[in-house]
Amino acid sequence: MATFQLELVSPEKLLLSRAVEMAVLPAAEGEMGVLPGHAPMIVTLRGGVIAVTEGGQITERLFVAGGFAEVTPDRCTVLADEATPVGQLSKAAAEARVREAEAAYAAAANDTPEKRDAVMAKLLAARVAVTVAEAA
Secondary structure, three states, X not given: OOOEEXXXXXXXXXXXXXXXXXXXXXXXXXXXXXXXXXXXXXXXXXXXXXXXXXXOEEEEEEEEEEEEEEEEOOXXXXXXXXXXXXXXXXXXXXXXXXXXXXXXXXXXXXXXXXXXXXXXXXXXXXXXXXHHHHHO
16 A cells, blocks of 8 residues: 655654554644645644554554644654653643643633633643543
């Protein structure tokens, strides 16, 4: 089967760089499947899971807490705000992040709408991390 190069980069390190058959990304507008030959685009990512398919099976699942993806016909580069293999997520740590994000959102009540939106995005990503950690 045809493949494309998938790269996943977080501020800390390069997490993934290899040829894959398909990747499903948590785009801001909804789940987005990327296959070889995909139309070029840049998309915003929300908190969620990237599912990597090789050999007809999902071989890897990585949680991302937002970011961007650049897609070309032969490559998909994900620049994640934060990325962690699903198996390494800690439910307790994710729940602590939810509490911190809820406090930050309450403190942002008088901030600009843009600031509140950014804090809400972090809160939603933290809640997704809890859900993913529970299911892992």
